[in-house]
Structures are given as structure tokens and as C-alpha cells.
Amino acid sequence: ELKVEQNPLFLSMQEGKNYTIYCNYSTTSDRLYWYRQDPGKSLESLFVLLSNGAVKQEGRLMASLDTKARLSTLHITAAVHDLSATYFCAVDVYNNNDMRFGAGTRLTVKP
């Protein structure tokens, strides 16, 4: 059974600092996704990572995928308050129709 673990679950950081969120998964998978959720809102797709070594960047966020290590990272550069949200990684279940989500990382960026 595919298990997805995110670390940390809670992250409080100062504006301007850098940090990384980690997403480990337990079995072979086709692809990995990162989503953002603002309080009281639904999930918004951030990145889709399709292959080993894939790297995608949008603004202050950069996501990467290492399928051999079964690890994805979401790197935050020079954090700003607007990035405060909960971030989820999700992994496709290989040869199946669904995906598994991590528990989410609640990020708070303080001034």
C-alpha cells in the first residue's frame, strides 16, 4: 500500500527566510503533485512532476522529484506572508486510478 509522509507538519518561519518541505512515499509511482490550500478554501494545484529529476518553479516556490529516493521537495525562497497556507503532496498509485495525499504542511510566515 502506498504511504505518503510529509515533513514537517507545521512550519513557522520568518519573512525572507528559506525552507524546504519534504514528501516521502513508499512505493513506485508515476507522478507527484503539490497542492496549496488556504484556510476555508479548496485545494489549488501548484505543480505536477512527471519524471525523475523533474524541477518546476513558480515565483518563490520550487518543487523537485527524485523517484529513486522516492522523495519530493518543495523549497520556499525568501518567504512572504502570502505563502501562508497548507501544502499537500500527492502521489499517483502506480497502475491504478487514484492517488494518495500526505497529511499536509501548515506553513505560517511571520513578518
Add this chain to the structure above:
Amino acid sequence: DVKVTQSSRYLVKRTGEKVFLECVQDMDHENMFWYRQDPGLGLRLIYFSYDVKMKEKGDIPEGYSVSREKKERFSLILESASTNQTSMYLCASSFWIRGAKNEQFFGPGTRLTVL
């Protein structure tokens, strides 16, 4: 833009009531999903459907059923609501391309409270 809509944002029901949660997507997606989201547990898949009238159990199907009579609509049914079904329910849809599934697009969610 993909649009996934859910019939209610907030719903309050009593124990034992039958509850219907409706989800509609307008992008002709093949796949549709129902999740529940609880603090500290992330999203857990209840049921999904990859075609009309097709359904597959997810991780936590007990106490729920689903219906997909039309491609754009996927309904979640709580036959007899219980207090432990108080949760946020999220619907999502995705499409197939070249035999692989793609990112899921989520609806706004329904916060259900069962008293």
C-alpha cells in the same frame, strides 16, 4: 478554466438522516473523486469513479455510497448519517491523457456537521 462545483458549502444534518452531496464538473473529465478532510489526517479517499456507472472503493468507503449516472455528476450518499461523519468533503475530477491520469481539480468543499 476547469470548474468543479459542489451543491452546498455548509450542511447541518441530524443523526440517522440520509444525506446527498452533489458534485458537478464542466470539463468532460473521466475521473471523479470524493474525499473527506479531517485535521491531522490529510485527505482520505472515500470513492472514485473512472466512467459513468463505474465506481471503486477508496480507503474509507464504510458508511458511504456513490452514484454516477452522468459523466459530469458524481454524488456521495450517506445512507444514515452519524456524528463521526462530520467533516469537510471535497470532490475532485481529472482527465486521462495518453493513458495516464493527471492532476485533480477540486471543488470548494462541503462542510458537513452531523448533530
